[in-house]
Amino acid sequence: MDGNFNENDISRVVEADRAHIWHHLSQHKQYETVDPRIIVEGKGMRVWDQKGKEHIDAVSGGVWTVNVGYGRERIADAVRDQLVKLNFFAGSAGSIPGSNFAEMLIDKMPGMSRVYYASSGSEANEKGFKMVRQIAHKRYGGKKHKILYRDRDYHGGTIGTMAAGGQDERNAQYGPFPEGFIRVPHCLEYRKHEQDGAPVENYGVWAADQIEAVILREGPDTVGALCLEPVTAGGGVITPPDGYWGRVQEICKKYDILLHIDEVVCGVGRTGTWFGYQQYGVKPDMVTMAKGVASGYAAISCLVTTEEVFNMFKEDTADHMSYFRDISTFGGCTAGPAAGIENMRIIEEENLLQNTTDMGHYMLDQLNALADKHAVIGQVRGKGLFLGAELVADRDTRDPVAEALVGQVVGDCMAQGTIIGATNRSLPGKNNTLCFSPALIATKDDIDQIVASVDGALGRVFG
Numbered sequence: 021m022d023g024n025f026n027e028n029d030i031s032r033v034v035e036a037d038r039a040h041i042w043h044h045l046s047q048h049k050q051y052e053t054v055d056p057r058i059i060v061e062g063k064g065m066r067v068w069d070q071k072g073k074e075h076i077d078a079v080s081g082g083v084w085t086v087n088v089g090y091g092r093e094r095i096a097d098a099v100r101d102q103l104v105k106l107n108f109f110a111g112s113a114g115s116i117p118g119s120n121f122a123e124m125l126i127d128k129m130p131g132m133s134r135v136y137y138a139s140s141g142s143e144a145n146e147k148g149f150k151m152v153r154q155i156a157h158k159r160y161g162g163k164k165h166k167i168l169y170r171d172r173d174y175h176g177g178t179i180g181t182m183a184a185g186g187q188d189e190r191n192a193q194y195g196p197f198p199e200g201f202i203r204v205p206h207c208l209e210y211r212k213h214e215q216d217g218a219p220v221e222n223y224g225v226w227a228a229d230q231i232e233a234v235i236l237r238e239g240p241d242t243v244g245a246l247c248l249e250p251v252t253a254g255g256g257v258i259t260p261p262d263g264y265w266g267r268v269q270e271i272c273k274k275y276d277i278l279l280h281i282d283e284v285v286c287g288v289g290r291t292g293t294w295f296g297y298q299q300y301g302v303k304p305d306m307v308t309m310a311k312g313v314a315s316g317y318a319a320i321s322c323l324v325t326t327e328e329v330f331n332m333f334k335e336d337t338a339d340h341m342s343y344f345r346d347i348s349t350f351g352g353c354t355a356g357p358a359a360g361i362e363n364m365r366i367i368e369e370e371n372l373l374q375n376t377t378d379m380g381h382y383m384l385d386q387l388n389a390l391a392d393k394h395a396v397i398g399q400v401r402g403k404g405l406f407l408g409a410e411l412v413a414d415r416d417t418r419d420p421v422a423e424a425l426v427g428q429v430v431g432d433c434m435a436q437g438t439i440i441g442a443t444n445r446s447l448p449g450k451n452n453t454l455c456f457s458p459a460l461i462a463t464k465d466d467i468d469q470i471v472a473s474v475d476g477a478l479g480r481v482f483g
């Protein structure tokens with residue numbers, strides 16, 4: 021830390037926080053007896069709290085966001101320069117960084133062509149849902165309006181995106197939700213013993229076929245889109261089984277169903293390719309992205325579509341209702357695309373996609389080595405620097421460990437100065453996966469430090 025804060029300043033900040041801040045995802049009773057954590061500064065892979073304690077951040081800002089690491093002056097400079105030139109104009113007009121960033125993005129997404137700007141992942145997903153609904157009205161008399169989503173996936177915290185949320189514990193107490201959102205089964209092979217009829221061989225194709233079964237049950241002429249994460253994030257870091265995506269693509273084509281890929285976590289490098297879907301040869305109709313797009317240096321999200329989807333909203337000029345009648349005020353903030361441009365340049369210039377692939381393999385190996393030592397690790401999985409370790413009470417039955425014990429592991433790591441994540445209050449009885457998503461700049465030394473902390477924590481919590 022640069023020492024800009026003195027003791028008095030910081031205790032005033034803590035008291036103001038205690039008095040006025042409503043922290044996300046937090047039960048506040050604890051702050052009557054312990055101080056809320058304030059993160060004061062960040063550099064590279066590390067952050068410092070109000071006590072000056074250094075932490076290595078294995079989750080890129082807590083929620084897989086700060087892809088290029090903290091303290092990037094060139095992003096801050098680009099944002100500053102843009103803000104004094106033009107900070108905002110409504111998205112009904114264009115902007116210089118908006119156009120330039122869209123061109124860069126589309127260059128990384130062959131087959132896609134149009135960028136719609138918004139300000140959060142939830143919002144981008146909502147825009148996608150609205151497009152599906154409007155297409156249903158324009159083309160199918162409103163009938164083909166249903167949106168399929170998958171068990172354990174997450175698409176945001178708004179009421180609309182929670183209607184498409186596959187995490188029952190996260191959704192509990194927030195209903196009723198809008199209609200027309202239909203759940204399909206998850207594709208977590210490690211838990212196939214809990215799915216009726218799951219085969220020993222070719223699980224991936226079977227899991228995709230379960231989506232077809234839902235489509236046939238609902239009626240293909242009622243289903244407009246399928247919304248999926250390429251690798252499920254908060255639902256337990258679920259990498260798709262072999263054969264899954266190819267079959268999903270076939271099913272969408274067969275029934276004329278739009279494929280909406282939620283890249284809010286996987287997008288912009290996290291898995292070692294620009295987008296997670298590119299790992300699996302998928303051809304989406306719509307792609308949403310947020311967190312890593314500007315690594316948290318500015319709030320930006322994008323909904324990217326094919327020209328075919330775009331054209332459905334353009335051609336019918338005789339109908340005054342035919343275009344996408346939607347706006348996101350802060351989608352017109354220029355800081356987002358200005359930061360996005362620098363963020364992407366950094367990833368290219370520092371060869372961070374390759375680093376993510378290499379370090380992702382290294383971290384997977386190190387976590388697997390931990391699994392040899394700690395029987396509580398049932399499975400390690402992930403892609404690139406996006407990894408999870410599922411903790412089980414018994415390797416044979418695969419019964420999950422209690423969420424409280426997972427919380428103790430996270431707390432022990434924090435005490436050691438290592439910030440890791442875990443599935444939490446999302447899936448009833450299944451919040452048992454440790455989550456890792458270090459910045460794409462991570463080195464072997466960083467990973468060794470993270471894995472050593474987890475090793476120590478598992479030893480202390482589980483013996």
Ligand SMILES: Cc1ncc(COP(=O)(O)O)c(C=O)c1O
Pocket residue numbers: 083140141142143145174175176177249253254282283284285310311
């Ligand atoms: C896969 C996925 N989609 C969407 C969202 C929602 O993004 P936001 O919190 O920016 O609204 C998240 C947030 O964690 C996410 O993990």
